[in-house]
Amino acid sequence: MVSSIPVSCADSDCSKSYIEPLHSGLPAIYINDISVCYDRGCCALENQETVVQALDSISCTIYQDQITALIGHNGAGKTTLIRTLTGEQTPTSGVAVIGDRLVTDPYQRMALRRVVSTCGQTNVLCQQLTVMESITLATLSKGFMLESQIDNIKTMMEQLGLADKADVQAFDLSGGQLRKLCCIIALIGDPKIVMLDEPTSGLDPVSRRCLWRIMQERRQGRCIMLCTQFMDEADVLADRKLFLSGGRLVCAGSSLFLKHLFGCCPTIGISLRSSQDAAKLLESIPRVFTFSIELHLLAETVKILEELQRQNGSPVEAFGVSQANLDEIFMRLENFNTMDVVSAIKNRRLASIVSLKSPDDELKLVTSRVDHSLLELRLDYYKANKLQRSFSKTFGSLLVMNLRRQVRSPVQALCRLVMPLVLLAIVFSVAFVERNVIGQFWHKSRSEIIFKPMADYFSMMWRYFVSTDDDSDPWKTVRLTAVVPFSQYYTIQMEIFVLVLLFSVVPVTYMSDPVEDRSSGVRQQMRVMGLDSKIYWLNTFAIHWIQYAVFIVLSAAMCLVWNRYQSLFLLYNVWIPMLLLGSVSNLLSVYCIGALQRTPSYSVLAIYLFFILFILAVLTFVMTNRIAGAVCVWLVPPLAPMMLPFTAMKMAGYGLLFFELSHLGDIPELQKVFLNYPDTIHSLVAMAFHIVLLFGLLILLDNWPTVYSLGQQCCNKDKAADSHQLKQSQKDDDELGVQTEAQRVLKNPRSDQNLLEVRDVEKVYPNGVRAVRGVTFGAMTGEVFGLLGQNGAGKTTLMSAIVGQLAATRGKVEVRQFDGDWMVSQLGTQLGIIGFCPQHDPIFRRITVEEHLTFYSRVRGIPELLVPEQTDRLIRGLGLAEHRFKAAKELSGGNKRRLCLAIALLGCPSIVVIDEASTGVDPENKRAIWKAIRSLAEGGKRTVVVTTHSMEEVEALCGRVGIMDRGGMIGFGTVQQLRSRYGKAYTLEALLPFSADLHETSSRKSVLKAAIQQQFPQAAVLDDVGASVQFQIPTESVASLSDSIRWLADNKTELNVQYFSLHQMSLDQIFVNMIRQHAEAVLSEKDLATGKSDQGGC
Secondary structure, three states, rough: OOOOOHHHHHHHHHHHOOOOOOOOOEEEEEEEEEEEEOOOOOOOOOOOHEEEEEEEEEEEEEOOOOEEEEEEOOOOOOOHHHHHOOOOOOOOEEEEEEEEEEEEOOOHHHHHOOOOOEEEEOOOOOOEEEHHHHHHHHHHHHHOOOOHHHHHHHHHHOOOOOOOHHHHHHHHHHHHHHHHHHHHHHOOOOOEEEEEOOOOOOOHHHHHHHHHHHHHHHOOEEEEEEEEEOHHHHHOOOOEEEEEEEEEEEEEEEEHHHHHOOOOEEEEEHHHHOHHHHHHHHHOOEEEEEEEOHHHHHHHHHHHHHHHOOOOOOOOOEEEEEEEOHHHHHHHHHHHOHHHHHHHOOOOHHHHHHHOOOHHHHEEEHHHOOOOOHHHHHHHHHHHOOOOOOHHHHHHHHHHHHHHHOOOOHHEEEEHHHHHHHHHHHHHHHHHHHHHHHHHHOOOHHHHOOOOOOOOOOOOOHHHHOOOOOOOHHHEEEEEEEOOOOOEEEHHHHHHHHHHHHHHHHHHHHHHHHHHHHHHHHHHHHOOOOOOOHHHHHHHHHHHHHHHHHHHHHHHHHHHOOHHHHEEEEEHHHHHHHHHHHHHHHHHHHHHHHHOOOOOOOOHHHHOOOOOOHHHHHHHOOOHHHHHHHHHHHOOOOHHHHHHHHHHHHHHHHHHHOOOOOOHOOOOOHHHHHHOOHHHHHHHHHOOOHHHHHHHHHHHOHHHHHHHHHHHHHHHOOOOHHHHHHHHHHHHHHHHHHHHHHHHHHHHOOOOOEEEEEEEEEEOOOOEEEEEEEEEEEOOOEEEEEEOOOOOHEEEEHHHHHHOOOOEEEEEEEEOOOOOOOOHHHHHHHHHOOOEEOOOOOOOOOOHHHHHHHHHHHHHHHHOHHHHHHHHHHHOOOOOOOOOEEEHHOOHHHHHHHHHHHHHOOOOOOOEEOOOOOOOOOOHHHHHHHHHHHHHHHEEOOOOOOOOOOOOHHHHHHEEEEEEOOOOOEEEEEEEHHHHHOOOOOEEEEEEEOOOOHHHHHHHHHHHHHHHHHOOOEEEEEEOOOEEEEEEEEEEOOOHHHHHHHHHHHOOOHHHHHHHHEOOOOOHHHHHHHHHHHHHHHHHHHHHHHHHHHHHHH
């Protein structure tokens, strides 16, 4: 127990102007002057240059029944603070108390094991356990029986869509599903304190909302802390936000308090109508734009826009008011000293250091490193788009890239060349020592008595090799009667074992390269950019065969310099066949095994090593049964190359012992016996057969998706389509925005306005799943088009059809060249018209930024004279100049995405397709990437298509948005059009002035609620925390937006409101509502169809 708990911590917060006071709430966590320092070097801690201050005197109180969000830039100290509260990190100074236990005391911390539950930033799961087994293990480790928690577990699994994944191993789950599982594990049991680090990373908006709902339902009686870089998540979910910067607490409070503290203004979004009357206006300004405005001017501005919208021929199609974003505060705090901000808040001069900038100004501040090189590259499109591919240049570029990867990977060089040769040298050295030192002991007379029976054994083995009834040759009838030194027998056995082991281990090390290429997305990216599969495999084989050949040649040289094996027998009968046949067969075997692996894993090596032991066991068995040996050699491809040296070494060894010789060349007719031996013939013929067989198998595995699709189509030609899905596809087109866009594209195909047209595209997989259903839209010249949808909505399939990775079952995807010609998208991708930036960065870990761009430039087919110029422009244009010579593994997540974007822009494509542009990127780099993407579409010569889960990203980038669900398009239009069309309610937030009298605060809230509900009928209270109240007001209750804002402004003093915000629903809320309504409509139609069929059946 803590003898003196600092209860005054809660009260001390109230005196700080940058921390919002709370009138009620039970404190759950006290943090008092916590500091954490890391020693960067081996110098003393007194030297401040060597100390990293992760946390700097943080003091605050975190309350029960609330969700508290920790917000800050990378390195702000969020994760360190959580690790300190969970006891993983010991603070340098200060104390932290949870309940009545001192966290910094290891003995008291033991009592918190059942009270505190955590979910780290990385998924800590056993890959071999199923979902339910992982949950069961976590439940038992927390001290609960599974039966007591099963109802709660099943509820959460159903809410997060894991109910049908209970028996699926973690290895087979997607990244989002793994994240959901980790969150469920953190919430099971009865934890009073729950700490979550990036809980919704990688989740789509619908799944994020489901997880938010679970946390909100379970916050009563608990204290939930979460780290997040999603500002909308902190804004919507968290009751209280703690802003950290430089290891210090900058400010804390509700969203409304922080927005008022930093003077954030509401934003008006305007969507213009594309008409002839507004053509002149549209030429001077973009079609969709936003601007921030001071609160006291908001009512008048809205009034003007309402009047303008009502006029005939007005260019204003829709407008709306959105709330200020917490991201504005986040970006403003980045470039200022923490103490200066805190001091300015105390002295009420915050505006003097934090200027109110427009979003574009903030983007310019963050992306100052992005210069005008992109504009220069965009104007040079014609010359850069003339691609000149050649087999020699592409092969040479890939060869140089693979050589660089090999040279810069010392572990691979160690495993593939150095270690095998070292082991081989050790074996020969040990054999030499044994023969010259130990061997003399075994030549004594006593050894002749002990090992006398071994003479009969070697005689028997030699006769086994000869295996004939013809005893006319004298050397076949010799009886071994001399005594054999034991050291020679032991040495030969050891040499054979090590030789077979080495020739088995070395090939498996080459498996990592193609598996890594496939898992990292490099293989797919090279295909998209036009690299032929034949070039890839031929190049990969050449690199590996050269390394394998070096090992074989050096092994042969080491054997030949050894006195015992100085003979041309091994060279002609073992080493040359191994080089020409065995190495090829082994490499093809490894490639086929690697093609079955989804991710690079050390388990592959373990499996292969186990297979080596199996081979050794089979080899021992084969020596006593020729029929079994022949069967194994033909059925197990890696066994055939091993049989050849195994048989030769055994035959040579027993021959030396049989004839009591010391040189291999002295054995009479050894080559004749070896070539007539059945296992030798089987081994040589089987290797040639396996090469042909494995080559065909590799082609099949490399093109398996295409082969499987064709096979399924042949087997399911007559399979009828689902009539319900066809009806639902027609229903989706009834949506106003979707119907309008479809008419625009279908009535005037190949329009000059568009660079990309998707016309009635449908994709049905061979198993009957309709992934895309009749999607039609056109991406206009000079716009950023956004494609939204939850997981499984069909976005990835549609993107694959756009870039030509998949062929559509029906419909067309066409692109327009710079000269005006149209062509199918697959051909356009090969010709460099489409640039693709996948979700996972297709980069080599040990290759520099400049080398990446040079390599992909040559793969794309850019003329050699233009490669340095275009590479340099992209590096400077995307702010990668200071990272030009850094390896990819040294880049941050944001810089990796910039590199991936630069690769997509090679060849100056007219259409750039980007999948998840800023996933996992911190806000600073996120803004820089957004700025770069927006600059790509400026100038009217390029179209950018973006898929994303981030509504914040959509609002920052996209002019128009298409929302997909269940394969169909269910919403289409500009962001403001979607808000006006589907935003069925307004949100009103009000902040009351602080008062120490709880009764007075409660009375003010009652007056405010009564006045709001009287002015806006059907208004409902969404949240009531501290001094802030949040209402939801249906749109029908707001006759005029400008009148409503004016009424709030006029009654602000009378209602004791310090700050208010009236805004439309967020795009995230609209998206979730649309998905939910569409799901309900599909379910009701299914029920109706089922009912009709039942009636018909009766």
